[in-house]
Amino acid sequence: MTDSTSLPPGAPGIAPTWMSSDKDYVTTALGGSSRVWATLGHGILNEVYWPSTGQPQVRDLNFYLVRADAQARHDWIDLKRVARYHVSTPKPYLPLPTVLHHGDDYELTLEVLPDPRRDVLLIRFALAGPYRLVVLLSPHLTATGEGNAGWVEGEVLLARRGNRALALTASVPLEMASAGYVGTSDGWQDLHQHGRLTWQYGRAENGNVALTAQLSGQAGLLALGFAESVQGARGLALSSIAEGDDAARRDFLASWETWGSTLKLSGPTKALTDQAILSATVLKIHEDRAYPGALVASLSVPWGNSTDTLGGYHLVWPRDATLAAFALLAADQREDARRVLAGFLANQQPDGHWTQNYYPDGQVFWNGVQLDETAFPVLLAAKLREEGETELTGTGQMVRRALAFVARTGPTSPQDRWEENRGVNPFTLSVAIAALVAGAGWLEEGERRYALDLADDWNERLEGLCYVTGTPLSRQLGVSGYYVRLAPPDRDGDLTGQVELQNRQGETILASALVSLDYSYLTRLGLRSAHDQRILDTNAVVDHLLKVETPSGPLYHRYNNDGYGEHEDGSPYDGHGIGRLWPLLSGERGHLALQAGLDPLPFLHAMHRCASVGGLLPEQVWDSASIPERGLFPGRPSGSAMPLLWAHSEFLKLLIARETGRPAELLRVVEERYAGGLPAQARHWRFSAPVAQLDPGRTLIIEGEQPFLLHLGFDGWQQPEDRQALALPFGLWGVVFSSSELEGFHTLNFTRHTASGWEGQDHEIRLGQAAPAASIEHQPR
Template sequence: MGNPSKAPAAAWRHPVWSTARKSCVGTALGSGKIWFTTGRGIVTEVFYPRIDIPQIRDLGFIVADDQGFWQELKALPEPRLEMEDPLVPLPIIHHHHDRFDFTLKICADPERDVLLLDFHLEGDAALRPYLLCSARLGEDAENNCAWVGDWEGRPVLWAEQGPFGLALTCRNADGYPALERCTVGEVGASDLWQDFHQNGRMQWAYQEAGPGEVALAGRLPRQGTLALGLGTSKEAAATNAWSSLAEGFQSRAADYSAGWNAWHQRHPTHHCVSKLPAAAKALYARSTNILKVHEDRTFPGAMVASLSVPWGESSDSRGGYHLVWSRDLVESAGALLALGAATEARHVLTYLISTQQADGHWLQNQWLGGKPFWQGVQLDETGFPVLLASALREAQMLENVAVTDMITRALHFIVHEGPVTGQDRWEEDGGVNLFTLAVAIAALVEGAGFLGGKAGDCALMLADYWNARLEEWTFAHDTDLARRFQVAGHYVRIIPEDILVQDGAQKEWVLIKNRAHDPHLSAGEQVANDFLQLVRYGLRSADDPHVTASVKVMDGLLRTDTPCGPVWHRYNGDGYGEHADGSPFDGTGIGRGWPLLVGERGHYALAAGEDAVPYINAMAAMTGNSGLLPEQIWESDAIPEKGLFPGHPSGSAMPLVWAHGEFIKLCHSAAQGRPVDRPAQTWKRYQGKVPKIDYRIWRLRQRPRQLPAGQELRLLLRAPFTVHWGSNGWQAIQDTESEDWGLGHVATLPVQKLRVGDSVQFTILWRDSGDWQGEDFHIDIVGGGA
């Protein structure tokens, strides 16, 4: 008959996460290593001992009597959330039902790996609260085991998996142990929710469960404090839990608040928000907290993109957004710099230095310790750490951080892989993308100042070349979109690599990636807002005709007006978002508006001499009920039963740290009258103007087939080489040796005297190996307008 104390196992498992729409995220600024999130009025994922390892799915409550009435709190309408101090992420959650009110206060112990939950049930005296916790130790939903136990005469709920242990215990208002009628089970089969669903009251009392996705439950007093302890064993977790309970919630909350207030005193609210509306001021304060909360303490400087899993209640992703992207990390570090949080920004840089790959690039994303998650290569993620090093030096905050080796390797990678990226910043298509290219050009310019010599010359030569040729590569003329919006042309979202190999001779190409609609949208008909980075970084002026025409197309195609203000989409045909009926993204969907892009559009408005405050106000209005910025908002007709309302958060990640960083930067930029993250040396070099160059660069990956008369031809390759070359059908043959320019090897062919109609022929001998390239190459001399 088996073990009657063992909970029945689930016959079928599809573990998912909690809601991505968080109402609060928090951590104590002490030695404790606990991060918590809340959503739908309960505790959702709790992370320990690092910010990338969730240990539970959620911890919620049922309120019930013994007559068959029961109510799960997270199924009630959105509760009221308040913070006694807006600078301290110490949430108080108020649930209301006709028969009761339930108040929940949440605090992480600053000194221990314990989360404390102070609760109070008021109303019908026949009602009692019950806790139910879904353990997910080590982010593992398959191998957790759980027990009802006793710790030194105190009832405790235990779970273990691998190196992690969990303990749940409770004390009442008088300080006595108060966990009653405990049970454990497997989610979906023998957990407390199933017990109430099937029996209308708590009847099961299983003593052990698992291995599997286990749930822990027990009856609580009407008022008390619950402790969730985490540790290297269940016993260690229980010891810390009771130590924390012995001090009491109020004591721990006071120390928690003191830690946060001390941090804010070191980084006082900037004067840039003094004239902003109240909602924007409140969001600024919350945004500073969001940045600090998302920083790890085992790996200082590591910040995850969000303490959430997009559309978590339908997702079984092991990574979610609790991973490190170097792009998000540096974008957030720019906001830290604006706040004056120099120590945190330097920690970001040293963390990035430690996780740089041998060839100079950074992983698409990674666990905090440096282990890869996804495997793509995004060129902007190699440029951003260089920009951070330069920004720190410009602000005289770099101190003694050794950056030369990092910058050398990063620029070497950019030189030989760019201007093509394996993926754009949205982690989809590869090719030449203007956001990515703006970052790469700026990294070359900023990095050149660290390297100097021939390496610096090489970086500047390539930066100028790419900058001068942006429009040749990425500006589409006389497209259907251009005619529709009555402009000469527009920047396109991305140009595939083989167009670049042909030196831009072809401007139409089929892109297939995550399309919600026409899967055969050509490159020339796809528009994004990525080109705005050219203005933000000083590569083009706000009134450049190419830019203004593209803004007209972008605003006409990608802007949606909502009750909260205008919002922009990533690009036309985007498929990353809910379906039309509001069902979650499942690999396909319809791209929604991004508050982050409102901030980017606001930065362009500022550069164009317009007021940025309307964009600040729009971002502030697009937050959730608790004031957090989401990844995306809903911009279609309301679907109340799914919590989707125009202008307000969708089911995507919330908070998105990058969006909060963008908001902070927009506030500072508006006060200073320029983008605060504009790379200083890049602006000094270009000031929005196209550089004048008298050369073309030939590489194996980008092969110009035409050379304007009067220009030099420069070959840039990885290794030492000799160019065996002649003109007009291999006449006047000669050899030119390459020189080591630090980041590559360069040979300059003096062909300026050749006339229109002449031609150059050449092949390459690799000096290290003595091997010929095995190809002959041909370039025609053409008029200067080519």
Template sequence: MNVKRKRRLGHGGGRVLGTLAVAVAAVTGAATLTPAAAAGTAPGAPGIASAWTTGAKNGVGTSTSPESQVWHTLGQGILNEVYYPQLDVPNVQDMQYVVSDGRSFTELERDATERTIELPDSRSLRYRQVNTDRDGRYRITKTYVTDPHRSVLLVRTRFEVLDGGPLRLYALYNPSLDGSGGGDTGATSGNTLVASDGRVASALASSVGFSKLTSGYSGTSSDGYQDLNSDHRLDAEYARATDPGNLVQTARVPVTDDSTFTLALGFGADRSAARSAAEASLSAGYESARAAYDRGWHDYLSSLREPPEAITSRGLGTQYNVAAMTLKSQEDKTHRGAFVASTSIPWGEAKNADECCTPGYHLVWARDLYHTATAALAIGDRAAAERALDYLLDVQWNEDGSFPQNTWLDGEPHWPSLQMDEVAYPIVLAHQLGRTGDEVWAKLRKSADFIVDNGPSTPQERWEEEGGYSPSTIAAQIAGLVTAADMARRHGDERAAQRYLSTADEWRNRVDEWTFTTSGPHGDGRYYLRVDDDGNPNNGHQLCLNNGGGCHDERAVVDAGFLELVRLGILSPEAPTVRDSLAETDELLRVRTPNGPGWYRYNHDGYGETADGSPYTGAGVGRLWPLLTGERGEYEIAAGRSAGTHLETMARMANEGYLIPEQVWDRESEAGFVFGEGTGSATPLAWSMSQFLRLAHNMDAGRNLETPDVVAERYVR
């Protein structure tokens, strides 16, 4: 396997500054420093417990070149997780600057500044963070690129003293190598800080060198930030931290009142390789790497279709470009075609990172991959869609024809359940791509047989929490069987074609019987349920939500998944059951935010921040999902109406870095959240970005381009 999966014992991990680390230090007295030699071995291993960072990223980046196997994420004005050598291995909790006058104050830029983020070039995934001290003393401007030729992240930094001075600047680096915050060791190597854990090593270097360097353990006396915070000077310099633990490295950068320099964070299989990479990037220079980085993204966007009129007429060109580039950035460079759901760990600040491997959204779901592939097709990146299908068939496909709930990039299942829509979508995608040859059909025939033998009920529907008869899952299975029948006929297998079609026809004729209640407690009592346990939507069985949402009469829980019956060409948008369900769906699930209409996944959803805004840890309040605004827009297109409001709403729900989140806040602004803007959930979510791109092209086409023609012709047209 390419990714470490073992569970490590012990403690350690990244810093949780301002919360866990400070609290533990206060309780243990760790912030009280003891004298130490200028060089030696750091005490305090393994340090305090660790966590990751918020899932709310407002910037992501990577080079378009396969040689550079590093990805970075930005949030809260600083650098967050960095992935290397592939997209399911996070190696950094965060890196930021510490500013001090050496006498009266020491502060973290994350906590002490007003922050903005910008895109200097609308056709390159290159972000700039500008952090200005709230007291007006300094400004820090950072621009991020990855070296297209090496696995190195370059941070071009300008430090300006605005008032007073002189001031001192320190780089504070929190490695969490090889997928966990524990087990790291570090040292000074020349004028570079190096660290390692297992098969991953890092090296932090500067174009102007460092005047002081130290490695220690987070929250203890050897922690450089704790040292600075005690008397505003970096008194102790530890040459090495040899015991595995929660490593933190600190380096003083020599600056004047206006200094510009470059940090290089290099990665490799060992410390020597990481240091060599960082030094080579610094030697080649930031401007060379920046020009090549931008050129790669310019060339990629130029290879795509022109943005549709739905985008250009609304002035959404930058949003469109960022969505397209972000989707490309979510593809691994070793396992080609493996697009992760998100380079984020939702509510990561509340998830222990001591052991490998925290299951964030850096996994591959067949359903999310289908949405990414159809968006890639829409924007003109057919090669990406082809690679996605190859990955599905070559890596995720099981011998019985099924697909796992999700996998690590090497195909190892993570969550082991089965979702029947994920068995069907690869068939639909292959049909849309015209990939119906012998080798593909040999596998997808087994998938179609698996659907016939095991559907239409599913162990989990698309929200991954409940099993039973789900309108959205049944829709995917019907579309999968009808497209499979078309493939079977191309291969001269009329018997298989008839088996698939007869099953699809029966399920299409019975979907209302299984999922449409006529005795519900909402509205006129007639609407599709989210999911029914036994195919009797009127018996009022209890549905207990597996995310802290409580137990309810299943007739009381609705979602908009029935719209998949329209999108996939199984029911007309004017079907009475569809029209009957819209009123209850909008009454229960729609919220009119300042950015436009948003919808909940379903009522009583518990997957979101708690009522007071704390991170989700197993129970909370589900918030609004922008992708559902896009799905409603596709329904409007199918019904012959405009989806402009829905496209514009999705764009407004994007954050300042143009990334569209998984969830947005659903009520008046409070607890640090803004009504209609992103939460601590996964941002960017590839599904959200895909839905935005696909909706824009569907608007221009006047129809939903991903609707399988053979399905619509059989049931609607």
């Protein structure tokens, strides 16, 4: 036995990682002062977040069984690796998980309870069989496994890094307590080498540390406390142990019962109803209490067992948070949705957009710009207004700033919804159009007219930007055409060229051959009918290229040749890989079926069958032959994010829409405007969305984000003249041509001069009646 004062070998330990994102369950307390979120995976405790959903402080808390009279080597059980367990809760909306591990001669019950009164996680344990329970805690304080210090102090295991500290203690004595370095002197290494605990190192400094102890009793209570100081964490853990867990359990269940009893959800089967209730509960669990209204995308780190990266998915993505808010509204959880909007009000950037993602406190993580993430909060504000909710202070200013950004920078987005490519995307563009219409009611008269006029133009030009006909794929499948995932339009306005496939090491694909379910929001938001032949044809293309029939049911890839997923051998995504199947896309395909008058039940069943043993829905599931040693099986969760709020939101919305017949995101004001195919009165020429052909009777507006001089001529630069751009709404500048002044000409030729000089290229717009849309073939050049 090593002396407790000696230093453990192996500093600073192996390179730290997080746990796999393949989780069983998540939980937190409602009400009270607790700010702890716990996740479970593989039957043990995974990341624990404190004091916010954006800050994981623990990698895992492992449990091992050591035979009480063990003298022989390896007479111990690693419960995570054995993986014979069951997870249960009292009700789908009562997130008090009990994990039951069982073997031939043992049974271990673990109940995981966040203390509502304190920043403490309580774990009730009961062990039957000839074993002792060993715990191994891996702190990742300040969200990293580097630079942690851990030590033993009497009956308490302690750790600290910076202004974050934790303490683990128990209601029974701790035996053989030790602090070591992961990979060399931790408790697992001790068990692996000796079959029992033999080391008792007192302290491990500045490294990837692990704390280990054996519990002297067969039943009792563990308390894991968090504070900004070691003294605080120790005091919280000890006081929770002193009070016991009866009162904490009673208060925990009472708060969740009060909330859950308001859920009025009903599905075609009990299993689907329970999944819907659990999905609403998962959304509720993910709301931050330090920063109410902040909904992180997932309490997980995708492929976390291969990285120690900051961020993970425990960040607020405005898109994911808005879609979760729509799901909460559909479930009649209005106050929750209002808080999400309040969070958007607090974190909007001065120019009107929201950043790609940010921590719950508003601190920016990634600075990318996705136009849909600026438009979505507007749709949420409009939905709350449509539902008769009292308007939050500042909503009008928020909407105006957001629409100004959309109007100035659209229809092209620097990133699509998959955060990868620049261009015009049918999902992004449909959200932007709907926001311009839904948010117009907050605008002044001149801005309102402009916003609606721009929305009408973009809506009418959607097919010209994002729809192809006469391609080899369309001929192969016998369809007229289909919507593409992404259109990188060139200066002539045609859909041409190559799209770089992110995560595929520089591979490219023809824009006309790249498809996805991104078009599904054209019907979801009321811009197109689900019976439109273009939608039906694209359904056929998507089902042919992206759908995979799995043991769970029909599931879909994001797009053909996706690279965001595990490698062929099942090893984790590491910047490139092979994209796997996304259950949330079955929800999108189910919405398309619903709006076409079909029953989306097969898609609901498929999503449900993808869930973890605790009912969590993953970001991706495996789509190849089974690799048991990696835990990968067709139609079952991979190592990507789980739970994914977006997936739970989509399931919940689809189940409710099946009952109501109407998608949650479908706003009456948008539906009514485009139900009859409202024609646009003007064309808005922009460099990112040029106008190739102007039909008679339409106004033409040539626009830019800064003042410019327009040098123009007709029919090959005849009758040249210069016109100075005038100020338009939202900080834009433009030259307006009425339909009458363009009559009699065949082409308009122009170029522009700005403060930085001539732009260096000429543009041409054909004037007159265009050929019918069905006969236009967009072919790659």
